[in-house]
Amino acid sequence: MVAVSTAGGADSLRVHVWRKLRGLGAVYVQQSVCLLPDRPPVAETVRALADKVRAGGGTARCLHLTLTDPIERGELIGAFRASVTAEYGEVLERLPAFFAEIETETAKGHTTFAEVEESEADLARFEAWVAKIDARDYFAAPIGAEVRAELDRARKAMKAFEAAALAAETAPHTDTGRGAVRLRAVEGRGPRP
Structure with a gap:
C-alpha cells in the first residue's frame, strides 16, 4: 500500500x-x-x-500488506485486471483504423516510401502503448492475448504494405525493355533546386 x-x-x-x-x-x-x-x-x-x-x-x-481473505484477494486482482482490460480495449478500438489506412492507401495505389514511414510510425506507437500496458498487466488479463495477436497481425500487414511499396517503387520500367529500375518521384516539402 x-x-x-x-x-x-x-x-x-x-x-x-x-x-x-x-x-x-x-x-x-x-x-x-x-x-x-x-x-x-x-x-x-x-x-x-x-x-x-x-x-x-x-x-x-x-506498507506491505498480506491479503489472507481469498475473496478480497480475488476482488483486488479483478480490479487490477479491469484497469488494464479497459486500456487494452482502447487499443482494440483504435487498431482497425490502422488496418483501414493501409487498405485505403493500397487501394489508391499510394504504396510509397512516405506512406510506409507514416504507417511504421503508427505501428511503433501501438507497440510502445501495448508494451506499457503489458508492464502493468500483473495478473494476465485475458484480453491481453487478443491484443498481442492483433498487434502481430498489424506487424504482418505492415510488412506486406512495405513489400508492396518496395515493389511499386522498384518495378522494372516496361518502356525500355532493359529491366531498368523505375523510381517514382515523391513530392517533398523541402527546397527545390
Missing part, C-alpha cells in the same frame, strides 16, 4: 506522483492511497518515488 501526500510540495510533484503511480498500474482505494503488487521492480520504483516526495516537502508511506 502506498499513501502519498504532496501538500506543501510543488504542483509538478503532485502530477509526477500521479503519473508514476498510474504508470505502474496502481489501484486507488481512496484519494492518495493506492495498492500495487509487491514485486521487485515495482517496489524499487515506489521507494524512489517516496524519497522524491519526501525531498519535495510531501509525505509518503509504503
Whole structure:
C-alpha cells in the first residue's frame, strides 16, 4: 500500500506522483492511497518515488500488506485486471483504423516510401502503448492475448504494405525493355533546386 501526500510540495510533484503511480498500474482505494503488487521492480520504483516526495516537502508511506481473505484477494486482482482490460480495449478500438489506412492507401495505389514511414510510425506507437500496458498487466488479463495477436497481425500487414511499396517503387520500367529500375518521384516539402 502506498499513501502519498504532496501538500506543501510543488504542483509538478503532485502530477509526477500521479503519473508514476498510474504508470505502474496502481489501484486507488481512496484519494492518495493506492495498492500495487509487491514485486521487485515495482517496489524499487515506489521507494524512489517516496524519497522524491519526501525531498519535495510531501509525505509518503509504503506498507506491505498480506491479503489472507481469498475473496478480497480475488476482488483486488479483478480490479487490477479491469484497469488494464479497459486500456487494452482502447487499443482494440483504435487498431482497425490502422488496418483501414493501409487498405485505403493500397487501394489508391499510394504504396510509397512516405506512406510506409507514416504507417511504421503508427505501428511503433501501438507497440510502445501495448508494451506499457503489458508492464502493468500483473495478473494476465485475458484480453491481453487478443491484443498481442492483433498487434502481430498489424506487424504482418505492415510488412506486406512495405513489400508492396518496395515493389511499386522498384518495378522494372516496361518502356525500355532493359529491366531498368523505375523510381517514382515523391513530392517533398523541402527546397527545390
